[in-house]
Amino acid sequence: MNIVQIIFLAILGSLIGYYLQIPIGVLVGSFVFVLIAQLAWLHMNPLPKKVRFYAQVLIGGVAGLNINRDILVQFKDLIIPSILSVILHILFSIGMAYILIKFLRTDRVTAITSIIPAGMSEIIFIAKELETDVQLVIITHLYRVMMIITLIPLLMKFLL
Known part of the structure; x- marks a missing residue:
């Protein structure tokens, strides 16, 4: 259940940060919302290594999509x-x-x-x-x- 809460809070914070046009609002919003929840009630351990692995795969894929021939x-x-x-x-x-x-x-x-x-x-x-x-x-x-x-x-x- 905690992972569902984290995802929900991260998305909610990201949307708020984005719509308020905060610089890097998606990242800051998700960070702040999850941080507040972690301090207030979640008290969850960091994500397992396997989950972090898949997050790294996603970040690497997103970074790779930003490279094109013009940049090279x-x-x-x-x-x-x-x-x-x-x-x-x-x-x-x-x-x-x-x-x-x-x-x-x-x-x-x-x-x-x-x-x-x-x-x-x-x-x-x-x-x-x-x-x-x-x-x-x-x-x-x-x-x-x-x-x-x-x-x-x-x-x-x-x-x-």
């Missing part, structure tokens, strides 16, 4: 900037992870997975696979995403 043609022009961006992200992430390790006294793997740039759903799967402090990773990423959603439009308004 453009990719050749982006190889050098992409490699440079990845290197800079890794260096910045290591530096920020070091700060998390010192201030939060967390382990290295949790600190790195808390900081690395990735989508929320993808990083949750990575954190679970690496057996990190998943709750800290989720909170850190949610905070980062919420700050980006809030600050980027303001910065663009003032800079452009």
Whole structure:
């Protein structure tokens, strides 16, 4: 019965987030609704590995559908900037992870997975696979995403 409640709450939260036009409202809405239910009455354990496997299959399929020939043609022009961006992200992430390790006294793997740039759903799967402090990773990423959603439009308004 709990899984049915989770699906219902996730869909309801997603729809509300979508119709209110909240940035990434589908993800944020489902997350918030399930989080509230989990804290209030569900008290459910994380989903079994088999369910997470199928969720990863679905996410991978959705990502694959977003690639087409035009994107692959453009990719050749982006190889050098992409490699440079990845290197800079890794260096910045290591530096920020070091700060998390010192201030939060967390382990290295949790600190790195808390900081690395990735989508929320993808990083949750990575954190679970690496057996990190998943709750800290989720909170850190949610905070980062919420700050980006809030600050980027303001910065663009003032800079452009």
